[in-house]
Amino acid sequence: MIIRPRRLRASPAMRRLVAETRVHPSQLILPMFVREGLSEPLPISSMPGVVQHCLDSMRRAIAEAAALGVGGVMLFGVPEHRDALGSGATDPEGILNLATRAAVAEAGDALVVQTDLCLDEFTDHGHCGVLDARGRVDNDASLERYRDMGVAQAEAGSQLLGLSGMMDGQVAAVRNALDSAGFTETPLLGYAAKYASAFYGPFREAVQSTLQGDRRTYQLDPANRREGAREVLIDVAEGADVVMVKPAMSYLDVLADASASSPVPVWAYQVSGEYAMIEAAAANGWIDRERAVLESVTSIVRAGADAVLTYYASELARSIRSTV
Numbered sequence: 001m002i003i004r005p006r007r008l009r010a011s012p013a014m015r016r017l018v019a020e021t022r023v024h025p026s027q028l029i030l031p032m033f034v035r036e037g038l039s040e041p042l043p044i045s046s047m048p049g050v051v052q053h054c055l056d057s058m059r060r061a062i063a064e065a066a067a068l069g070v071g072g073v074m075l076f077g078v079p080e081h082r083d084a085l086g087s088g089a090t091d092p093e094g095i096l097n098l099a100t101r102a103a104v105a106e107a108g109d110a111l112v113v114q115t116d117l118c119l120d121e122f123t124d125h126g127h128c129g130v131l132d133a134r135g136r137v138d139n140d141a142s143l144e145r146y147r148d149m150g151v152a153q154a155e156a157g158s159q160l161l162g163l164s165g166m167m168d169g170q171v172a173a174v175r176n177a178l179d180s181a182g183f184t185e186t187p188l189l190g191y192a193a194k195y196a197s198a199f200y201g202p203f204r205e206a207v208q209s210t211l212q213g214d215r216r217t218y219q220l221d222p223a224n225r226r227e228g229a230r231e232v233l234i235d236v237a238e239g240a241d242v243v244m245v246k247p248a249m250s251y252l253d254v255l256a257d258a259s260a261s262s263p264v265p266v267w268a269y270q271v272s273g274e275y276a277m278i279e280a281a282a283a284n285g286w287i288d289r290e291r292a293v294l295e296s297v298t299s300i301v302r303a304g305a306d307a308v309l310t311y312y313a314s315e316l317a318r319s320i321r322s323t324v
């Protein structure tokens, strides 16, 4: 026997030397929930260790992430009042826009402050767009709301807008609105291949979603790989500066396709349910938590993600720094 692959696995030093994938803190993005009216952070029961932030705790968590070398934060707003149009999303004093200003002031140039551009946290029906007279999600009317939301977020100082609503034409619409308002320099992250996933379950608690039904008329069918690749091409053609695949772990094939075909960076979102599964299994002693966290994010990077949105961003940045 001449060929013995185990030679390169014999010691920690050798394994480290031949590792094909490395996760770096700068490629981690921390999603954060900021809730209106809070004076203290509030735990989210289905996501142990993750909280709904008040403005103060958000600032502290951003300072911590920045000190750990985390690449960015993605802000989600949880408003006190919701209505059919999601008015809070375009209100300059709405919670997400308020939080964005505070976040940018706190972060300085240390990391990239990003905002979720979607109506679902702000609508009383919980859908990502506005509804027509028959109660269906109205694509083109929703685009008008996204345009205004985009400009409000850019005015608040957001450094990258995450378009997660899955309306057709959303990247082109928001790009056009931003450019008309003079925000030609504000980049767009297109949630290109976002699937209608059961793994968003805990997120619905995190943002206190009021959604009845599901999002299957606008998010992708989990069965479809080619369609994910198509959505990536569409978002790139519409001017997306970065594209996203979401969720991550159950969609690594879609991610690998996107990584191979996209001329712009490809990011992936390790979503709330992925986090909750690791936490629940670890709490039962069924898996080694730290190893599972690193392995899960490493697999997402290995599949082709240039950066990963993960609720583990700060924790993982800390543990990576302590081992190198």
Ligand code: PBG
Residues within 6 Å of the ligand: 116, 118, 119, 120, 121, 128, 164, 165, 199, 200, 201, 202, 203, 204, 215, 270, 271, 272, 273
């Ligand atoms: C929609 C949005 C969702 C998530 C991020 N943006 C929920 C959904 O589409 O139902 C889920 C994120 C997660 O589960 O961690 N604005």
